[in-house]
Amino acid sequence: MTHTSLSAYISRAHGISRIKQLAHLLNDGDPQQKMMKKASELNKSDIDDCRRFAKMYSAQLFDIYKKKDDPFFPPSRKADK
Numbered sequence: 001m002t003h004t005s006l007s008a009y010i011s012r013a014h015g016i017s018r019i020k021q022l023a024h025l026l027n028d029g030d031p032q033q034k035m036m037k038k039a040s041e042l043n044k045s046d047i048d049d050c051r052r053f054a055k056m057y058s059a060q061l062f063d064i065y066k067k068k069d070d071p072f073f074p075p076s077r078k079a080d081k
Contacts, residue, residue: 019053022046033072 025046028036039047054061065073 015053015056018049022049022053 023033025042026035026037027033030036042050064070068075
């Protein structure tokens with residue numbers, strides 16, 4: 001493994017670990033994984049990391065949303081109104 005690929009691997013592993021940390025922080029251990037924290041309850045570095053990951057993975061998240069088969073992206077409630 002080259003230094004560059006090792007560095008990328010470590011960076012990716014750290015990112016995955018941080019995403020898991022943020023997920024646990026945001027859902028506060030809720031078994032249904034619902035978001036339990038508000039932005040006002042987070043510190044600046046947590047918010048900055050959430051924004052950074054949202055920007056990094058926005059295309060993938062939008063693709064998942066468009067498929068409409070992921071429980072974390074429930075259908076729009078506009079039809080209920």
